[in-house]
Amino acid sequence: xxxxxxxxxxxxxxxxxxxxxxxxxxxxxxxxxxxxxxxxxxxxxxxxxxxxxxxxxxxxxxxxxxxxxxxxxxxxxxxxxxxxxxxxxxxxxxxxxxxxxxxxxxxxxxx
Amino acid sequence: xxxxxxxxxxxxxxxxxxxxxxxxxxxxxxxxxxxxxxxxxxxxxxxxxxxxxxxxxxxxxxxxxxxxxxxxxxxxxxxxxxxxxxxxxxxxxxxxxxxxxxxxxxxxxxxxxx
Numbered sequence: 560x561x562x563x564x565x566x567x568x569x570x571x572x573x574x575x576x577x578x579x580x581x582x583x584x585x586x587x588x589x590x591x592x593x594x595x596x597x598x599x600x601x602x603x604x605x606x607x608x609x610x611x612x613x614x615x616x617x618x619x620x621x622x623x624x625x626x627x628x629x630x631x632x633x634x635x636x637x638x639x640x641x642x643x644x645x646x647x648x649x650x651x652x653x654x655x656x657x658x659x660x661x662x663x664x665x666x667x668x669x670x
Numbered sequence: 671x672x673x674x675x676x677x678x679x680x681x682x683x684x685x686x687x688x689x690x691x692x693x694x695x696x697x698x699x700x701x702x703x704x705x706x707x708x709x710x711x712x713x714x715x716x717x718x719x720x721x722x723x724x725x726x727x728x729x730x731x732x733x734x735x736x737x738x739x740x741x742x743x744x745x746x747x748x749x750x751x752x753x754x755x756x757x758x759x760x761x762x763x764x765x766x767x768x769x770x771x772x773x774x775x776x777x778x779x780x781x782x783x784x
Binding site for chain 1: 702704706711712713714715716719759761763770771772773774775776777
């Protein structure tokens, strides 16, 4: 049972481009969380999804950010028109109401 | 709104000394509390999970206690080693019909000096 898989591990985008971050939860898990970690800061909740359903997106910026978790395939965090301030590590976790398991994260650098 | 605080923010100890890391949370209506370890530039590794009905959990040199009514948890690491140097994060899980949320503290950065 592979753990939570995130790809890519590192992503470089120019300002104005789109960034797509993928997360495959652990087998059997149908819940996914996304978190953002800015340099030297803690993890901030962004969104909580179940398959085909956004449950809580209270931590998502109002513009440019979106997330989905389709019936088939990984969860996607999409950032449109990236800006330098979007540079951060983005972590995905999956769980089934108990222990949360985290992926290795995607480190986004906007140049 | 749940707020999680970790004190101290950073800790430096000589090898062999015991470590005591504190975590406090404002809303006691939690489902569980989890301690994680994060190495620089890496992901999070789960160390211990304490259900809200439990008082403590132990794994090797690690022991975590939970006092839900006072909103506190403490992680003890016995006989620290240089390999214990990392950032330690606590997180509390809330389960509601509106959705689950795992809220993190800011972490304690630990340095164990040989």
